[in-house]
Amino acid sequence: MNAIAEQTSNSKAPAANLQVAEDILSINNIEVIYDHVVLVLKGVSLTVPRGGIVALLGANGAGKTTTLKAISNLLQAERGEVTKGNIEFQGKQVQALSPNELVRRGCIQVMEGRRCFGHLSIEDNLMTGAYTRTDGNAEIKRDLEMVYDYFPRLRERRGSQAGYTSGGEQQMCAVGRALMSRPDMILLDEPSMGLAPQLQEEIFEIVKKLNKNEGVSFLLAEQNTNVALKYATYGYIMEAGRIVLDGDAESLRENEDVKEFYLGVGGEGRKSFRDGKHYKRRKRWLA
Amino acid sequence: METLYTVLIDPFVQMVEVPDFFLQVLWEGLVSGVLYSLIALGFVLIFKSSRIFNFAQGIMVVFAALSLVGLHSFLVPYVGNEFVAAAIAMPLTLGIMYALAMGVERMVLRPLVGQPDIILFMATIGITMFLIGFGEFVFGGENKVMITEALGIPTGAIEFEPFGGFLLMEEKDVFAVVMAIILVISLLVFLNKSAMGRAIRALGDDHTAALSVGISLSTIWVLVWFIAGVIALATGIVWGARAGVSFALEVIAYKALPVLMLGGLESVSGAIIGGIAIGLLEKVFEIYWGQPLFGGNTETWFAFIFALIVLLFRPQGLFGEKIIERV
Numbered sequence: 111m112n113a114i115a116e117q118t119s120n121s122k123a124p125a126a127n128l129q130v131a132e133d134i135l136s137i138n139n140i141e142v143i144y145d146h147v148v149l150v151l152k153g154v155s156l157t158v159p160r161g162g163i164v165a166l167l168g169a170n171g172a173g174k175t176t177t178l179k180a181i182s183n184l185l186q187a188e189r190g191e192v193t194k195g196n197i198e199f200q201g202k203q204v205q206a207l208s209p210n211e212l213v214r215r216g217c218i219q220v221m222e223g224r225r226c227f228g229h230l231s232i233e234d235n236l237m238t239g240a241y242t243r244t245d246g247n248a249e250i251k252r253d254l255e256m257v258y259d260y261f262p263r264l265r266e267r268r269g270s271q272a273g274y275t276s277g278g279e280q281q282m283c284a285v286g287r288a289l290m291s292r293p294d295m296i297l298l299d300e301p302s303m304g305l306a307p308q309l310q311e312e313i314f315e316i317v318k319k320l321n322k323n324e325g326v327s328f329l330l331a332e333q334n335t336n337v338a339l340k341y342a343t344y345g346y347i348m349e350a351g352r353i354v355l356d357g358d359a360e361s362l363r364e365n366e367d368v369k370e371f372y373l374g375v376g377g378e379g380r381k382s383f384r385d386g387k388h389y390k391r392r393k394r395w396l397a
Numbered sequence: 398m399e400t401l402y403t404v405l406i407d408p409f410v411q412m413v414e415v416p417d418f419f420l421q422v423l424w425e426g427l428v429s430g431v432l433y434s435l436i437a438l439g440f441v442l443i444f445k446s447s448r449i450f451n452f453a454q455g456i457m458v459v460f461a462a463l464s465l466v467g468l469h470s471f472l473v474p475y476v477g478n479e480f481v482a483a484a485i486a487m488p489l490t491l492g493i494m495y496a497l498a499m500g501v502e503r504m505v506l507r508p509l510v511g512q513p514d515i516i517l518f519m520a521t522i523g524i525t526m527f528l529i530g531f532g533e534f535v536f537g538g539e540n541k542v543m544i545t546e547a548l549g550i551p552t553g554a555i556e557f558e559p560f561g562g563f564l565l566m567e568e569k570d571v572f573a574v575v576m577a578i579i580l581v582i583s584l585l586v587f588l589n590k591s592a593m594g595r596a597i598r599a600l601g602d603d604h605t606a607a608l609s610v611g612i613s614l615s616t617i618w619v620l621v622w623f624i625a626g627v628i629a630l631a632t633g634i635v636w637g638a639r640a641g642v643s644f645a646l647e648v649i650a651y652k653a654l655p656v657l658m659l660g661g662l663e664s665v666s667g668a669i670i671g672g673i674a675i676g677l678l679e680k681v682f683e684i685y686w687g688q689p690l691f692g693g694n695t696e697t698w699f700a701f702i703f704a705l706i707v708l709l710f711r712p713q714g715l716f717g718e719k720i721i722e723r724v
Binding site for chain 2: 182184186187188189208209210212213214218219220221225226227228229230234235237238239240241242287288291
């Protein structure tokens, strides 16, 4: 089963192979086990080119968040462990590093559900992102202004406790907080969760702008395949702990299976969950 | 009728009739209150940054005081001067508290990261046992006298005559209050203005998110345990100056428990206000209600009963951190 998954990911990623030296992040065949017993990731491989936006798609429980946490090394705190494979960031092995060291090297995660520090003001929240910085207050102040320029709403609310701000503002705060660490790469987990479609677009627009202007690479985990494929350049699709399909955003958008299972269009007319054929086809694809 | 009068009316009559004595009672209450606040702050800092209820806080007070006195008596024959010996023993003791913080982080907390809270709590009981044994082994178990004079703590007394009466403040109590206030204020400034303080508050709000932005747990843990150690030393000095240095000192840390119930485990301002409130209330209760009704000695239990009653009505404590919920 593993072999098939790998085959698909290898055969369909010629672009990634050409850019080996340019990859900011590459994950090779990692396996993650929680609590020494629960096997969650079963051989996941993916690469993110420098300056790229890569989407990691899939339903609830597919392993997207676990993949991101495996990279940022937040698994330890949840008794998870990478048992096989390796993760390279900027060409160096990073599995053994603490999250703190990884942030220092330029890779930071924005966790699912925003996770702002509720009792801290927006500005204090942003400033916590600068914890690992050693380049002096002037630089940090400058970056704070930059974050406020990207998110003018945060400037207005700089003094309010983050817990009392809206979901969109909290998501902006979480992204801004990550920016304050001067990252080369942001692992963005479910940025659209619980946000109105208009706000989702706004967040993704900013992601795109950051990618263009600041050269930050993004790996974003999303359930909202539609929006994610609009902004990403490349996509991986996960099911039950392994990658089942990958390709550049355009080819994924055109793919019949993706259309049917994730974008809710295509196939023959409307789908019903009572539809046996639908179920069987999905099953076969997973195997 | 008689009892009702003793409970409801007589205490207030006395307070008004002998105001200078009432002031004296309040002063004594304030002195213990600020010390309770200080110790409670030690608990709060550790709890905020690591979700650990630090059972060892009490024994750290004893250990710090013992180290200071022990080092001092060890050094006196070598340097030949009480004051010089104290001046050397003080930074050395701070060094010991720092080493203790490092040791706890490296050998106890780090291996237990991610384990359930109760296991970490048990670990702090283990630290308590270790410190009791180790302290006794190194410094001996007998009672010692705090080196009040060598540390330059004034020992006289100041007298006032408010309302034509008489009010006596011991100078070492004044010293204790001033020191506690300075420590509390500098802690507040540290928490609210410095990057480290911000990181501690962030950890208190969301542990994993704090990790994700690169806040280093080990650094923070060593820091808060060291702060708790400094607080322990300060409390050990002033409380030791009042009651002598022995393992019984540990008990005053447990007085911080009702303070924490009252103030909430996570609230810095709760610890401060709760500590002072408990100190004042238990003293006033002892003098005006405890002695006539129960024949005295109510100070040992009053705070706990009071905290229990408060908990019945406000389970999150009087000043427990407001839980921000979005709908």
